[in-house]
Amino acid sequence: MGDRLRQLTLAYGALLLLLAFEIWISSQPFDRAFRPLILAPAALMCGVIALVFMELGRGRELARLFAVAALLWLAILLGLGGLDPLTRADHDLNRRQEKPGWTAP
Numbered sequence: 001m002g003d004r005l006r007q008l009t010l011a012y013g014a015l016l017l018l019l020a021f022e023i024w025i026s027s028q029p030f031d032r033a034f035r036p037l038i039l040a041p042a043a044l045m046c047g048v049i050a051l052v053f054m055e056l057g058r059g060r061e062l063a064r065l066f067a068v069a070a071l072l073w074l075a076i077l078l079g080l081g082g083l084d085p086l087t088r089a090d091h092d093l094n095r096r097q098e099k100p101g102w103t104a105p
Contacts, residue, residue, distance in 0.1 A: 007052060008052065008053070011048050011052035011053065014048055015045055015048055015049070018041045018044055018045050018048070019041075019045070021041050022038065022041040022042065022045075025037070025038055025041070026038055032086070035085070035086060036082070036086070039078065039082075046071070046074070050067060050071075054067070
């Protein structure tokens with residue numbers, strides 16, 4: 001087995017392990033403060049893909065610049081997308097709030 005094939009196989013195995021860990025951690029009941037930790041395996045997956053499959057460590061400076069710009073854009077999208085579920089308040093919808101002088105139909 002060549003060195004490149006061994007490197008790709010190890011990277012693929014690492015991605016599968018990170019995926020299994022991400023699926024396991026997402027099924028665990030965590031407090032709200034620990035929800036951003038679910039993104040840690042995804043960030044590690046991005047790093048493995050960028051370094052091994054895209055070979056950004058050996059690429060030209062322009063390729064690295066575009067990769068950094070893509071990571072910045074991804075961080076913005078994930079940050080804005082994560083604001084909604086992270087800041088959402090839990091409301092009890094089964095409880096009616098009755099106003100004085102108001103009767104339910």
